[in-house]
Amino acid sequence: MSFRSYTNLVNALFIIVSSFCFGFGSADSTITRTRFIRDSETITSNDGAFKLGFISFVNSSTNRYLGIWYLNQSDVVWVANREQPLKDSAGSLKISEDGNLVVLDGNNQTIWSSNITKTASSNLTAQLQDIGNLVLQDGITGEILWQSFDHPWSTVIPKMRLTINRITGKRITVTSSKSLSDPSPWIFSVSLERPSTPEVFLWVNGTRPYWRTGPWNGRVFIGAPQMSTGYLYGWSIGNGDDGTVSLTYSFLDPAAFGTLSLNSEGKIDMVRWYNRTKVLKMAIPISDCDAYGLCGPFGSCNGESTPICSCLSGYDPRNLEEWNRQNWTSGCVRKTLLQCERVKNGSEAGEKDGFLKLETMKVPDFAERTGAEDHCDTQCLENCSCIAYAYDPYIGCMYWSRGLIDLQKFSSGGVDLYIRLAHSELVSVGHVDKGSNKKKLVIAIALTVGTIALAFCVCLLWKCSAKNRGKEQPESHTQRMIEDQKPTKLDELPLFDFEVLAAATNDFHLANTLGKGGFGQVYKGELGDGQEIAVKRLSRASGQGLEEFMNEVKVISKLQHRNLVRLLGCCIEGDEKMLIYEFMPNKSLDAFLFDPQQKKLLDWRTRFSIIEGVARDEVNTRRIVGTYGYMSPEYAMEGLFSEKSDVYSFGILLLEIVSGKRNNKFYNNAQTLNLTGYAWRLWNQDKIFSLIDPEISDQGFEHQILRCIHIGLLCVQEVARERPSMTTVVSMLNSEIINLPPPSHVAFINRQSSSSLECSTSESHGKYSANNVTLTDIQGR
Structure with missing residues (x-):
């Protein structure tokens, strides 16, 4: 070969x-x-x-x-x-x-x-x-x-499209599977609808709407706050030359990947990966009010009301008997004809219609766009078929000419909806001032009588006070000051005698000491009836005066939370100022949170309840009490403190509760980072899931936990003015504020030695004065 x-x-x-x-x-x-x-x-x-x-x-x-x-x-x-x-x-x-x-x-x-x-x-x-x-x-x-x-299955992945052709009506849809073991098509499907104002719809059997997102405004779906979180971003809607409108989502970070799946129960499950590691699995929440048309035409749903459905102002239930049985599907009917309808029926035209403003609403289905950017009210009034309008800066004017269906009241978000009512109806709900002289006269008389009565009462009280001042004994001054400062909630707060507390604590014996800090010491005691107590005895060196002490009493008395220690009373005699608590045989939060075995008892529900309870601390004091691990940088370094300093302290506490790690004893082997710095690095690397305490990481609350971490990072931002207020924090925790801003650089990323910190603090204390600024004292108990 x-x-x-x-x-x-x-x-x-x-x-x-x-x-x-x-x-x-x-x-x-x-x-x-x-x-x-x-x-x-x-x-x-x-x-x-x-x-x-x-x-x-x-x-x-x-x-x-x-x-x-x-x-x-x-x-x-x-x-x-x-x-x-x-x-x-x-x-x-x-x-x-x-x-x-x-x-x-x-x-x-x-x-x-x-x-x-x-x-x-x-x-x-x-x-x-x-x-x-x-x-x-x-x-x-x-x-x-x-x-x-x-040709999607039941799952959507990045770059996959939902489409609708405005000319042919052809759609690309997603259909649920029957079960985890049977991938054949089931009754639920998702599609893109309303190409002029695109919305996503969830259907039953392809014909009955089950849920919808509300119109797309170029940034978000204005009727679906749950799709506006930081974990569902990258939505985009495009228009093709052939009339096709398409919806896609993607991630800016190439290391991120996520799926959205429609399950057999009609719910949407979300799974997310980072660097090919699964970091999140959750179901997108859908409430009762999200059910399409639950309250019928001209009915509105509010999940915070009882019952959740109500007729719009100017409307009554179409079928009162069904409505009272909480069958709201027949909806509501208008009570008074609009001007156009009166003219058409040959009645007197009367005064012009007007609009009633409904705030933070999910707008009705079947929105029509006018193309105009403003003057929506004028355009609507000039069109007899227009019964409501709304304005979104990214969409422009929207109006409705058919029964208003699938309305929902949000706690935040949504848009303002203006419904058209007859003039008489607007008057009846107080939206229009009739300008009646009789009404003005009644108001004037009431104000005059009220002013005279108030002046008489003030005069009488002043005379009585003058008489009592002459009879007052010197030793009653402290008691009077306490009584003057007591809010209503403190009326039943007992005042303990010093001798009783001394006897209960064996004269504040060292063996009875439970702990101590810059404020003084805490002692265990037992009252004569056998009740065990904890006595917080403020040292004279604490510098806390009577007024500041009473402010602290006010703070703690408002925190009668099931997860916080209960205040039983106080004692003020001479220089002695003490707070008496119920004794906690199971020790305090930190004894559980930072103990490898005890932390197993703190599930996420308990931890979140504690977070909420501490966040509702609302009374200011004028001294900071705590440790450097919780101090804001502007106070620790420069002696400046404000309401944003206690926000920082709360943020540290929040990160500790979520992570199960103590901030001032946290060590990271790779870098000299404290807990906040470590959390910040994980956030920027999109690995924040790693911060969560393993004891709560698999309890099905990942979305709420990640939201708390986000809030914690906002609270510990280095620049004080960028931190939210505590009122805003409470709203964030309760999801009243849906869209959280991204956090900026956090404080104290690199660990510093205690000596350098003390030096910096001592030097700066002599340079600044903050006597006129208040600070809320937040302490985990």
Whole structure:
């Protein structure tokens, strides 16, 4: 055999072997007419994130499906033959003679096909792209003939589209599966609707709306606050030349990935990965009020009211008997005809209609856009069919000409909705001032009589006070000052005698000491009736005066929270100032939170309840009491403190509760970071999930926990004016403020030695005076 013949034989054998190998699977991302995969084989995207192959679902081991999954088979993102499973492991995926992708069973019968009808060249390829999209394309022209993104399963991934064509009405929708073990189509589906003001709808059986997002304004869906959180970002809506409107979402960080899945109960599950590690799994919350049209036409839903449905002002229930049974679907009807209707009926026109403003609303369905940017009210009044309008700066004017359906009152967010009412109805709800002289006269008389009565009472009280002042004994001054400063809530607060407390604590014996700090010492005691108490005895060196002490009493008395120690009374005799608490045999929060075994008793519900309780501390004191671990940088370094300093302290406490780590004893081996610095680094690396205490990380509250971390970082920002107020913090914790701003640089990132800190503090205390600034004392108990 010649050398040339030998070479040709080797090449021929190589081609045959290669074809054989390709026919039984390949590690690359492409299949061709000669390359196909069998049941036991897969193809992989070039970046290794996605695989395509045959799978079985839970409890359905005999049924096989062609699917795409992210990283592992437990996270399936697409299924081909969801309605017709293979019954054995003899299936294969090929490109057929007619150019279609097909799934064949062991008898070479077609189970599933891409169903393209366009004639294609013989050079076809099917590739699994790095975005998880399976694409069938012409290898010569590059034209995409079919792609899995146009035929979604129950899951949406980044770059996948929901579409609606404003001309043809054709849609790309997502349909739920029957169960975790059965991927066949179920009754729930999601689609993009209302192309002029795009909204996402969740449907039952494809015909009955179940939930909707409200219109897209170019930034957010204005009727879905739950889709505006920091964990669902990157939404985008585009318009194609062929009239197609499409919705996609993506992540700016290439290391981030997330899926949204419609489950068999009609709920949307979200899973998120970072650097291919799963960091979040949660269900997007949908409340009773989110149910489409729950309160019927002209009815509004408010989840904080009882009952949750009510008729709009100017409307009554259409069927009062049904309404009283809390069957609200028939809705409400207008009580008084509008001006246009009165004229049409031949009645007297009367005064012009007006608008009643409803704040923070989910706008009704079937919004129409006028194209105008302002003067919505004038345009609506000039159109007899217009019954309501709203304005969004990114959308412009919206108006409604049919029954107002699916209205909802939000605690925050939404837009202002203006409903058209007859003039008489506006008067009845106090929206229009009739200007009646009689009404003005009544008000004037009432004000005059009230002023005279007030002056008489003040005079009488002054005379009585003058008489009593002459009789007052010197020793009653302290008691009078206490009584003068007592708020209503302190009327029943007992005052303990010093002798009683001395006897209870064995003359404040050292053996009875529970702890001490800059304020003084805490002693355990037992009253004559056997009740155990804890006595906080302020030292004279604390510098706290009587007024400041009473302010602290006010603070603590307002914090009668189930997770905080209860104040039993106080004692003020001479220079002695003491607070008496119930004794906590289980010690304080830190004894649980920072103990590896005791922290198991603090589940997330308990921790969040403590966070909420401490956040509602609302009374100011004029001394700071605490440790440097909780002090704001402006106070510790410069002696300046304000209301934003206690916000910083609260932020530290919040991060400690979430992480289970103590701030002033936290050490990071990689860098000299304190807890705030460590949290800040994880936040910027999109690894903040790692901060969460493992004892609460798998309790199903990830969304609320991550929100608390976000709030904590906002509270510990280095620049004081950038921190939220405590009132705002409370609203953030209760989700009254949906969109949280991103935190900026936090304070005390790098650990400093105690000596340098004390030096800096002592030097600055002589340079600044903050006597006129108040600070709320926040202490975890």
